[in-house]
Amino acid sequence: MIKVAILGKPNVGKSSFFNRIIRERDAIVSEKAGTTRDIKKRVVSLDDDLEEIILIDTGGLEERDELFNKVKEKAFEVAKEADLILYMVDGRTIPDEEEIKYFRKLQKLNKPLILVVNKVDNDKLMEGVYDFYSLGADEVFPISIAHNRGVGKLIERIKEFVPKKQKIIEATSIEEDIPLEELFSDEEDENLEELKEIKVAIVGRVNVGKSSLLNALVGSERAIVSDIDGTTIDPIDETIYFNGYHITFVDTAGIRRRSKIKDIEKYALMRTEKVLEEADVAILVLDAQNGIVELDEKIGGLIQKHKNACIIVANKWDEAKMDYKKFESEVRDRFKYLYYSPFMVVSAKTKRNIDKLKEKIVYVYGNYTKRIPTSKLNEWIKEATERHHLPTDIRGREIKIYYATQFAIKPPTIALIMNKPKLHFSYERYLINFLRQKDDFTGTPIILIPREKGKKDEKN
Template sequence: MQKIILVGKPNVGKSSLFNRLAKQRIAITSDTAGTTRDTNKAVVEIYGKSCIIVDSGGLDDSSELFKNVKKKTLNEAKNSDAIIYMVDGKLMPDDEDKALFYELSGLNLPIALVINKVDSKKDEARSWEFISFGAKDVFNISVSHNVGIDELNEWIEKQLKDEIKADLSDDFDDFLDEYDDNGEISVENFKDKNIKVGIIGRVNVGKSSLLNALVKDSRAVVSDIAGTTIDPVNEIYEQGGRIYEFVDTAGIRRRGKIEGIEKYALNRTEKILEQADIALLVLDASEPLSELDERIAGVASKFELGIIIVLNKWDKSQIEFDTLCKDIKDRFKFLAYAPIISISALGGKRVHKLYDLINEIYENFTQKLQTSKLNEVITEATKTHPLPHDKGKSVKIYYAVQFGYAPPKIALIMNRPKALHFSYKRYLANKLRASFKLSGVPIIFIPKKRGEVSDEEQ
């Protein structure tokens, strides 16, 4: 699929135009220069033709971090099919913008000069100063007022070859699943579905390095500066005939340390987790576990995902693996089902083993449990440890039925469903894990009274 990249210096409105073209708010926008540090991608349709629009980081040499961002942006531009170079129409053209435009023009790709923030007659008169760029295709627009976007769309459409309309499910940011009329996705829909993986953890634990190692490319900007990743960085990658959709989310800080645009990043991280299948919870093995690590683990468990605990920077760890695993199990009791793997993302050590784990957990996450065996396990469990009485009356589970997937959702048909204690649910979950392959995934029990079960759940 053809790729159109938005390029320009910081704070010219690239992310706002990206959101406008994508018809949804994907990139974080703010008045803070340098908000976008990694590239964002979205599949969009322009007058019946599909393409990938890329929102790039601003071209800026003010620090080592932003020099790295600039380098990645220019490399991404070289691998694109057309370039939209954006400038700020509120300012006079400068030599740096002109030099960058000339450099990109030398790639012999279609390139348009887009002058943003042209909101008045005065701005329009100033835009004539940009004639010195020598651009063939020039557009005056105002993203905030939706002016000039149609003309720009016409230019983009002309650069695109006729092709079959894209399947928008390829867009990483489209996390919408296909549900049946009952609101639950059928297990058949999971067979060829892309696996959506969110990479989470506190700042500077190596999430971006892990994404780069997983896709074998310098996809995310890596820096020693904590909080480098602001926008979620997405990447679609094929391995062994399977499609994986990875998102490197912004690092989470202690609540009192969240500043400025990072509060938007935190909200976006939670949105990603809502729509993912599996979370890679990245911990820094070279440092002691922190209260913040526990909080982040709790956030991941809240969204009922498949979870893998990834001990990164293992080459710098001074702790025995078994000792650290015991500490994690003690502190993250609610994630007792999650497997733990040690890696070194920067060196690429053992990263390939994550794919095997992801595949295994996805199978567990989406499996249909055999009904007869499910009830056999539940019956045996209740015989071994009967349910506690409720106000002197016996509590019974008549039968169990799986009614949902991702993760497995099981209705327990009972005489007194409100009497089922969470500790007994945990006991039943442990019994099921001993009989089925359920490593890495939560099990959701829904107690219901007889007669409350729909036809779909029987």
């Protein structure tokens, strides 16, 4: 797949164009300069007859402080790897020395480079487009994303850089005397296997090292790391192949106390919730150096709410002053509702336990997708109810579980078919703990749903 990178100074409309191409509101858009800081990648199809492309949105090019310099450096690194560069400018301005310097730097890469003049909302602004020809661009496309002017022409031009899909050879065109086994190589056979995919959300409060952890897990400087709070705003993702699985890590924006959430960070909080909704495994990142705070517990509550598999990770262990057992004891005390989650310490800086964390992700995902045979499940439920009888209802009538069946995974979700579809929370907890004694469900919640006999089973 070819890579198409969008570069430009802050607030010229790069993220708006990115959203237009992928046809959804993925990148956060704001009038505030510097909203996009990390790169965002999406695989997108521009036409049914063309191969898919990797579209990359970058942070604004600006020389302001340490954080913005890192954003700028990352954007130019992306440009070096791209097959096509779209350099976007604001058509309501005129090119300054900084703009000329950036564009000249991109020209030296000797790659296809298109100058996109955005915010040309009317014919009067179109006259100002000619000022940008001084940059020496071979191709200039005036557009207005807000008014959908010229966007279609630009997309058609991008399509010309994209290879067409290879046509599948019809069976009738294969010579009959060629042995079937010679038509496929071992490598092609491997591609026929169903891909196993795990979505992992990395969550935590501001500045606990989530972006550093993402970089350590994927083995590259994928996310921008800075001591400045709120460096990550958009969720950013990267996929690796590990132990037979494609693992996609999503680094979410750091969450701070609601009273301290600033302007665009409220959108970041909403994105974090959306990421958890779509994730399989959540990594709750704690700061081993500064300890656990109340906000950590609230973030853990979001994981419980979305019923993700969970691993609790104490990052910055190389700088921690607390004893391991003491820290683990505090974790178990503060996160009782995530009691099923394994706990481990890591250091994104020194790479301590990073491979073990990857192994743990695969391990808890296996439990998150576990299915219990109906016969075995009913055998366990019968044993549990015989050991400890169900309580009667408020009128003293006996409550019975006729049978149980698991009807969903992610997490394991079990319907209990009963004469009275009510289950006291203490007995529900007893049954769940009993099931955990019978099989390994480390890292995943177990959901029990009482159902009246004869009613259709469906997941809440």
